[in-house]
Amino acid sequence: MSTTASQATTGARARGEHARPLTPADVAWVALIPAAALTLAAVLLLGPPLGRVLFPHGSDLLWPPTWSQATGRPEPTKHARYVIAALAPLLFAAVVLLGSWRRWALPPRTTRALAIAGELALVGFVAFGMLGQQGVITIGTVERPPALIFAVATLVGAAVLVVTALVLLRSGRLARPIAWTLRETTARRRAGMAIAATASVLWLFDTVVSDRVAEDHGTFNWTLNDAFAVLDGRTPLVDYHGIYGKLVPYPSAAVLAIFGANGFVYTLSLAISSALALLAVYAILRRIAGSTLPALALFLPFSALTAFRHIVNQAGLWPMRYGPAYLLAWLTALYLDGRRPRRAWVLFLVGGLGAINSMEFGLGALGGTALALVLVRPPRTARAALQLAGEAAGGVVAAIALVSAVTLARAGRLPDPAVLTEWPHVFVNLGWYSLPVPVTSMHLVLLATFAGAVVVATVRSVRGERDVLTGMVAWSGVFGLGAGSYYLGRAEDGRLIALFSAWGFALVLLTVVCVRALAARDWRGVRASELLVLIGFAVAAWEFVHIPSPVAPLRRLTSAGAPQYRQAAEAFVGGHVNRGEKVAILLPEGDRIAYDLGLDDVSPYGFSNAIVTWKQMRTFINTVRREHVGTIFLPAPGSLVGGEGTSAPEQIQLLEAAGYHRLPLLTNEGLFIELHRDGA
Numbered sequence: 283m284s285t286t287a288s289q290a291t292t293g294a295r296a297r298g299e300h301a302r303p304l305t306p307a308d309v310a311w312v313a314l315i316p317a318a319a320l321t322l323a324a325v326l327l328l329g330p331p332l333g334r335v336l337f338p339h340g341s342d343l344l345w346p347p348t349w350s351q352a353t354g355r356p357e358p359t360k361h362a363r364y365v366i367a368a369l370a371p372l373l374f375a376a377v378v379l380l381g382s383w384r385r386w387a388l389p390p391r392t393t394r395a396l397a398i399a400g401e402l403a404l405v406g407f408v409a410f411g412m413l414g415q416q417g418v419i420t421i422g423t424v425e426r427p428p429a430l431i432f433a434v435a436t437l438v439g440a441a442v443l444v445v446t447a448l449v450l451l452r453s454g455r456l457a458r459p460i461a462w463t464l465r466e467t468t469a470r471r472r473a474g475m476a477i478a479a480t481a482s483v484l485w486l487f488d489t490v491v492s493d494r495v496a497e498d499h500g501t502f503n504w505t506l507n508d509a510f511a512v513l514d515g516r517t518p519l520v521d522y523h524g525i526y527g528k529l530v531p532y533p534s535a536a537v538l539a540i541f542g543a544n545g546f547v548y549t550l551s552l553a554i555s556s557a558l559a560l561l562a563v564y565a566i567l568r569r570i571a572g573s574t575l576p577a578l579a580l581f582l583p584f585s586a587l588t589a590f591r592h593i594v595n596q597a598g599l600w601p602m603r604y605g606p607a608y609l610l611a612w613l614t615a616l617y618l619d620g621r622r623p624r625r626a627w628v629l630f631l632v633g634g635l636g637a638i639n640s641m642e643f644g645l646g647a648l649g650g651t652a653l654a655l656v657l658v659r660p661p662r663t664a665r666a667a668l669q670l671a672g673e674a675a676g677g678v679v680a681a682i683a684l685v686s687a688v689t690l691a692r693a694g695r696l697p698d699p700a701v702l703t704e705w706p707h708v709f710v711n712l713g714w715y716s717l718p719v720p721v722t723s724m725h726l727v728l729l730a731t732f733a734g735a736v737v738v739a740t741v742r743s744v745r746g747e748r749d750v751l752t753g754m755v756a757w758s759g760v761f762g763l764g765a766g767s768y769y770l771g772r773a774e775d776g777r778l779i780a781l782f783s784a785w786g787f788a789l790v791l792l793t794v795v796c797v798r799a800l801a802a803r804d805w806r807g808v809r810a811s812e813l814l815v816l817i818g819f820a821v822a823a824w825e826f827v828h829i830p831s832p833v834a835p836l837r838r839l840t841s842a843g844a845p846q847y848r849q850a851a852e853a854f855v856g857g858h859v860n861r862g863e864k865v866a867i868l869l870p871e872g873d874r875i876a877y878d879l880g881l882d883d884v885s886p887y888g889f890s891n892a893i894v895t896w897k898q899m900r901t902f903i904n905t906v907r908r909e910h911v912g913t914i915f916l917p918a919p920g921s922l923v924g925g926e927g928t929s930a931p932e933q934i935q936l937l938e939a940a941g942y943h944r945l946p947l948l949t950n951e952g953l954f955i956e957l958h959r960d961g962a
Contacts, residue, residue: 301387306744308393309381310374310737314400317377318407321370325363333358336365339711342897346932351891354713361710364719364770368763371733372653375740382744401810408730408814412437414722421721428723429775432821440820444813452805463575474574478564478581481829482557485589488835489553489600493545493848503870505597506548507888509534510873513543514883519638519697520689521905523886523898525705527602529639529685543877546839555601560585562612563787569615570751570794580790583822587786590825593779603768604783606636607647611757611787614651618658618753626655626670630677631684638685641706646764648678650757653736657743658753704898709771714894719773728762728778728785731818734811735759735788738795751794758788786822793819851875854954858945859913866906866914868893869954870927884909890916890929899933903940914942914957921953929955 304312337358344352388396413419415428450456491502508524512535516522524531537551538544563584568577593599610633617623629651637644652674661667689697708714719725739756742748762784769777796812852875859865861880868890869875876883886905887893893902906914914937917927934955938944942957 301389302393303385303387304381304393306378306382306741308388308397309378309386310741311397311400312388312393313374313377313381315396315403317370317374318403321367324366324370328366329359329363332366333360333362335362337361337711342707342712342895344708344712344714344894345896345899346930349894349930349932351928351930352714352894354716356711356713357716357718358711360719361767361770364767367729368766371736371759371763374733375736378737378740379744404730404734405810405814408727410722411724411726411730414720414726415724419722424720425717426774428720431724431775431779436821436824437817440817440824443820443824444816448800448805448808448816451800463579464573466573470574474568474578475561475564477578478561478585479557481582481585482560483553484829484832485560485585486553486556486600487832488592488830489556489597490549490835490839491545492839492841502545502549502597504888504892505531505534505552505602506545507871507873509538509548510543510871510877511883511888513538513877514873515692516873516883516886517689517693517695519685519701520693520695521884521886522888523701523704523892523901524888525892526598527639528702529635530602530605532688543874549597552597552601555605559601559605559608560588562608566612566615566750566754567790569619570754570791580793582826583819584783584786584790586825586828587789587822588783590779590782592830593776593782596780599780603640603643603765606632606639607643607761607765610636610647610651611754611761614654614757615750615754618654618750625673627673627677627680629655630674631680632677634678634681635684637678638681638702641702642767643761643765646761647757649764650760653739653756653760654753657739657756658748658750660743660748708895710767712895713771715772717773719770723778725766725769725773725778727818728781729766731785731788731792732759732762732766735762735792738792742795751791755788755791755795758784758791762788789815789818789822847871848875851954852878854956855879855881855915858956863913864909864911866902866909866911868914868916868927868929870917872915884911889927890933891927893933899936903936907940912959916955916957918953918955 337356339356339358343356344354346352410419414421415431416434417427417430420427447456505526508518508522508526508531511522511524512518512531518524518528518531534548534551538547541547541551564577564581567580567584568574571577571580610629613623613629613632617626617629623629630648633644633648633651635644637648655670661670686696689695709716735755736759739752739759742752742755762781765781765784769781771777792815796815800808800812848871851869851871855865855867855869855875856879859879859881862882864882864884865876866885867873867876867881867883868885868887870889872885872888873883875881884905886901887898893899905911916929916934919929919931919934921928934944934957937957940959942959945956945958
């Protein structure tokens, strides 16, 4: 950078131009293309060797190799390349800081040319991703080509809407209406909260289901089983290996114990928790916007992207992953605004619990909080930096200590780190259900948004704009980059859409930055990057028209019918064991069945198709031997009972080799299997 600046300065002197110090924004735009080129080179060249170092699978592989439930392959290069791509914005932000401290200088004409080139490169990158998602550009072969997410008419309509709004704003015709929206009253505050709550409820209403419907929702079966495992006495991170939230099952189990152990209570509690997380985002936006109506104008498009194609129906996302993250974002915003909590260690305590609960989303949220604090309240001295680092470390250690105390009180044992990292290892190192990332699709748009948020927050901090908006923009960028690993493992459109809430949060915050910058320029000189952000926001706003009606969910919720699968499973299990007996149930809703029948289910896994490695099968066999389990219940191979459960013949063969034998049963033969061990 210094060599380029020197050469440009020499040429400028020959033309009579004088170099001028670069502003933080200038540094970002001038350095964008070289930084992008270096990142691309690092991704391509360093990905393979770094992948072998960071993501070894060792001797453990998916097992049995021919089983449909254990499909996938290790892709260490893919994950290493994402690590490089995710770290690049942070390194780029460091370049912006360095350029501002060193006072790099270039001639104004050169600065403008390089900045325009950087903006055009960004537009080209976003267009490349969108055209790939639309199927216009295809590079290489992919197992699942990207599907159409936003129609061309929606994108064109959003662009027209933005251009029209900018023309009106520049003419001054909207000045009086805008001033009216900024006025605040108590009535508006109350009405705004009511509208935000109503919108959240409408989006989430479809997630509340009865027992009859819950058993047909596969993800609900998995997370519901986690809560019942806690009711049955199992302890996550010790003797129960849950895939989803490691800590959320505790409050879920408490709700079931108090209000009723059934699917309706469970899904209702998830919906309420998710609504509270959404309202936390509304509280953040209202604090940033300063008044109710602008906050609603930001929140409603965000909520539409959050619920895009009913992604909130996935119990594995809401509130398992997003809930703790948005709670931390809200607390961080309060802290940056000088409100309680007033000590940073509290934030890192909450963030540490979130990271233990869900590593990819939790670590992203924790990193976002760290960057937000550094940019908004940068330590002025080495002592202040050490104090902040100490509070961060103390908060995380306190989170670990709290979880350890809970597991020690419940199970008499400390958490097992191997259980915490088991499923990340299965998904990442072993590639369970993996799909390669397409060269071009909308994931590039999300990556650009998150990276842009990190850089924009850094620029604002260097310019002295150290407020809640800067902190939340930084938080959203780092959180999105961390959560992006969720899509990486299985690069399909469903998982891409699952990131739309994180994308929407970053998008609406960047919209505030762009609107304020444009208003300061009297809505003149709109930059290409600002236009991209505003068009994205307009697309999100358009999606709000698809807010659902509560009529259909109400009909489904009140429709008659019985949970046929669970009735059959409970009749089968209850007919062959006695109350209080120690068993291992690998059927869907197995821990709920054990709870209803008064059995002691000691299985460390909730489903047979959650045992997808040889090491996990060995853990299960060691558990049933140590606990002297006499009876094991499994789905029959190929049966797919309860919409989810099936077994591999190899699993049954190993259990038979361990001393269990299959009983010749007639009832529900072909659906369920009972394995018995004499003298256990």
